[in-house]
Amino acid sequence: MRGSCLCGAVAWEATSPLEVLHHCHCSRCRKHHGAAFSTFGRFRRDGFRYTRGDDRVKSFRSAEQIERTFCGDCGSSLEFRVAFLPDVVWMAAGSFDEETTVKPDAHIFATSKASWFDITDDLPQYEGYAPHP
Template identity: 40%
Template sequence: MLSGSCLCNGIQYEIDGDLGQAMICHCGKCRKSNGSAFAVNAAIKVDEFRLLKGQALVGEFESTPGVFRTFCKNCGSPLYSRRPSMPDIYRLRIGTLDTDVQVKPVAHIFMGSKASWDGAHDDIPQYDERP
């Protein structure tokens, strides 16, 4: 069981399952929504995700047609993105996990749109978009 929460702790969730492969996304939208160089995201199964607290605080923004980014309306923490076209998965922002998971991201994606000041200094594969 994995658990996580937003910055203000108003939203708490559990995941009764494992994370999919974690990827480090450098796209301009992840950059803006996180206020940082990149986001580290991993797919989870919707039916394994359980919101324990804070349903009323969950906001959504459609950042691209068909892509909804979910966040806490109180503190702004990004939680996951979802696509109605892929109803079985969420892409969790794994920085919101409280469980100390052992994750090794498998790739840097959207390196073609990374900020010029963003350096990826490791040896995992890099892709200009989503492979």
């Protein structure tokens, strides 16, 4: 999978397959994405790299164990780094530049969802993170 930010300054690639996609309804994702929820896809950290503009990537620690990266020029969301999951990288699915047949399989932090948004599909909803395989 390859991806990039809105302005194109930053591009990335992951050589391992996209494993899962989750919709996150936590209030921090809502702020960061400016939307009802975020969608992040998980890849192995091994094989992930920035192919362009890694010097433009900024990061913000949104919680003790969580660091979010984004393009310093256009603000596009990129990584969601979890300190206690060092082997994986979660990438903002909106940055994907290639098609995938993987579909989201969970709503996480569903109890924090925006009051103005209704979840209308049948995917499992978790109060916190989904159980990791």
